[in-house]
Amino acid sequence: xxxxxxxxxxxxxxxxxxxxxxxxxxxxxxxxxxxxxxxxxxxxxxxxxxxxxxxxxxxxxxxxxxxxxxxxxxxxxxxxxxxxxxxxxxxxxxxxxxxxxxxxxxxxxxxxxxxxxxxxxxxxxxxxxxxxxxxxxxxxxxxxxxxxxxxxxxxxxxxxxxxxxxxxxxxxxxxxxxxxxxxxxxxxxxxxxxxxxxxxxxxxxxxxxxxxxxxxxxxxxxxxxxxxxxxxxxxxxxxxxxxxxxxx
Amino acid sequence: xxxxxxxxxxxxxxxxxxxxxxxxxxxxxxxxxxxxxxxxxxxxxxxxxxxxxxxxxxxxxxxxxxxxxxxxxxxxxxxxxxxxx
Numbered sequence: 184x185x186x187x188x189x190x191x192x193x194x195x196x197x198x199x200x201x202x203x204x205x206x207x208x209x210x211x212x213x214x215x216x217x218x219x220x221x222x223x224x225x226x227x228x229x230x231x232x233x234x235x236x237x238x239x240x241x242x243x244x245x246x247x248x249x250x251x252x253x254x255x256x257x258x259x260x261x262x263x264x265x266x267x268x269x270x271x272x273x274x275x276x277x278x279x280x281x282x283x284x285x286x287x288x289x290x291x292x293x294x295x296x297x298x299x300x301x302x303x304x305x306x307x308x309x310x311x312x313x314x315x316x317x318x319x320x321x322x323x324x325x326x327x328x329x330x331x332x333x334x335x336x337x338x339x340x341x342x343x344x345x346x347x348x349x350x351x352x353x354x355x356x357x358x359x360x361x362x363x364x365x366x367x368x369x370x371x372x373x374x375x376x377x378x379x380x381x382x383x384x385x386x387x388x389x390x391x392x393x394x395x396x397x398x399x400x401x402x403x404x405x406x407x408x409x410x411x412x413x414x415x416x417x418x419x420x421x422x423x424x425x426x427x428x429x430x431x
Numbered sequence: 432x433x434x435x436x437x438x439x440x441x442x443x444x445x446x447x448x449x450x451x452x453x454x455x456x457x458x459x460x461x462x463x464x465x466x467x468x469x470x471x472x473x474x475x476x477x478x479x480x481x482x483x484x485x486x487x488x489x490x491x492x493x494x495x496x497x498x499x500x501x502x503x504x505x506x507x508x509x510x511x512x513x514x515x516x
Binding site for chain 2: 192193228230244285286288289290291292400401402405422423424425426427
């Protein structure tokens with residue numbers, strides 16, 4: 184890992200959109216190329232800055248969803264109807280357009296294969312993004328670290344990265360979905376909010392001392408963390424990244 | 432539980448802008464309850480200013496207020512801050 188990637192003063196860089204992918208009806212992934220990108224670690228994020236014609240600026244943070252891959256990075260954006268930033272990113276941005284971005288940022292909510300496992304990843308909605316970077320890095324590195332992903336989505340069509348997760352399932356990775364609002368007619372999986380019983384079934388047990396990463400909206404992250412501690416998981420082994428109801 | 436509560440990850444960019452170092456892995460100890468945690472694990476509230484609170488006792492660790500030219504930071508509730516060299 185290059186030292187330059189984690190330390191030093193942050194500067195705004197131009198990022199060029201190179202690809203736009205529709206993930207779900209409300210979610211898109213935008214692939215950017217950043218000429219001087221120093222590389223990133225799985226779990227880090229970037230700050231994005233949009234400037235209006237009158238000089239008004241809006242900043243938002245987005246987790247990097249891709250594994251380290253040269254100067255390319257993928258950001259997954261949920262379109263918030265009354266948001267200041269996400270409607271532009273999700274609806275307007277086309278390949279060839281440029282935005283300002285700085286990063287990579289963060290170092291706490293990071294996992295890399297040498298850290299080992301077992302891993303318990305718990306995602307609520309777009310909270311999957313930084314965890315997907317870890318899952319993609321794990322696959323790219325050929326790691327077979329015992330990894331359980333418990334992924335909470337509203338419905339089947341709202342599952343971000345659904346097909347890719349299905350492909351990656353196996354080789355020590357177990358993907359478990361819970362669909363909280365609507366389920367397909369033949370659904371046999373979980374159909375409720377994440378709770379202690381579900382976390383105990385998905386495992387690993389506290390005795391296995393998993394590294395736990397929880398990412399989702401604040402109420403989700405709080406409920407999951409509380410349930411994990413209730414089950415006996417070491418609070419120090421649980422890393423949480425919360426995002427708020429606004430922002431978008 | 433406050434739905435608007437975030438965590439130290441949410442201010443990673445601002446802190447790195449100010450300190451020119453990755454700060455979410457810096458370890459801070461709370462002046463009130465003496466618990467030690469990475470900055471990334473602190474509770475963060477964004478408003479007119481940014482407030483970092485201890486995840487154990489809710490003590491205010493630090494307050495950051497910024498304008499276009501400066502960031503003003505008070506470390507009123509941090510006893511010590513350890514950064515990796």
